Structure formats: structure tokens, C-alpha cells
Amino acid sequence: MDASELPSIKKWIVMYPVYINSKKTMAEGRRIAVANACENPTCAEIGDCCSYLKLPFAIEIDKAYPRDFMQRGRVRVLLKKEDGTLNNPSIASRKQLMLRVAEMVPRHHGRTKKQETASTSTTAPSNKSGKGGKKRR
Numbered sequence: 001m002d003a004s005e006l007p008s009i010k011k012w013i014v015m016y017p018v019y020i021n022s023k024k025t026m027a028e029g030r031r032i033a034v035a036n037a038c039e040n041p042t043c044a045e046i047g048d049c050c051s052y053l054k055l056p057f058a059i060e061i062d063k064a065y066p067r068d069f070m071q072r073g074r075v076r077v078l079l080k081k082e083d084g085t086l087n088n089p090s091i092a093s094r095k096q097l098m099l100r101v102a103e104m105v106p107r108h109h110g111r112t113k114k115q116e117t118a119s120t121s122t123t124a125p126s127n128k129s130g131k132g133g134k135k136r137r
Helices: 043-052 094-107 109-121
Strands: 013-015 057-065 068-077
Touching: 013 094, 043 057, 043 068, 043 094, 043 109, 094 109
Parallel strands: none
Antiparallel strands: 013 068, 057 068
């Protein structure tokens, strides 16, 4: 969805990928339990999950997470319409959104393709074993 056709995104909720990253600690910014979190989510994956959930969203690539400014990008999501009704009745809060997105990201089509190609390339047998090199006397 495009942000220009919807009202100002300034009031939309902000979701940084760090919030659902299982590799981060609570002190580093994770907001859900490790068991529910996913590994290294991206803004594009979060955006795809929001579109699947039929929630209006806007990806802001130029924004950075304040605790870790090297982590670039965030997603703005509109949970409620202007009249107060929910866009998706099954998601009423930020926490529910984070849990649903974290549940969906590992099944994202980009991730499943990456895993298939990685598993096929590592099955080739290797002739060399151990550490090679010149032996010293």
C-alpha cells in the first residue's frame, strides 16, 4: 500500500525489526519472548506480512533504531481506522501485531527459497579435509 493515498502516517504505530528479533536481548530492544520471536527480520518481510494481514503500512528505509543506529529501517502500521474500528479484527494491539508478524516471517517466501538453495549447495562432498599448509621443522 502506498502512504500517499492514506492519511498522515505520523499517528501510525512504529515497528522496528529489532522488536521481533530473537538474536537481540530485551535490553537491546526485543519486545516479545524469544520463543515467539524470529531470527533477523527485515523491513520488507514485515511489510509483506502486514499486506498479507490486510493492514495499511509504510516502510521508512531512512529511519534508524535509536538504541542501535546501524539497524536501518522501520515499518509504520495503521491498526485502527479514523472512526476507531480495527482494520483487521484479529489484531487489536501492537503486541498482537508483533506476535503475528514474528510467526509469519520464518515462512516468508524469500526465506524459504534461501534455505532451499543453501541446503542443496552444501550437500556436495569435499575432497579436502583438515587444515592444509606447509609443515614446519
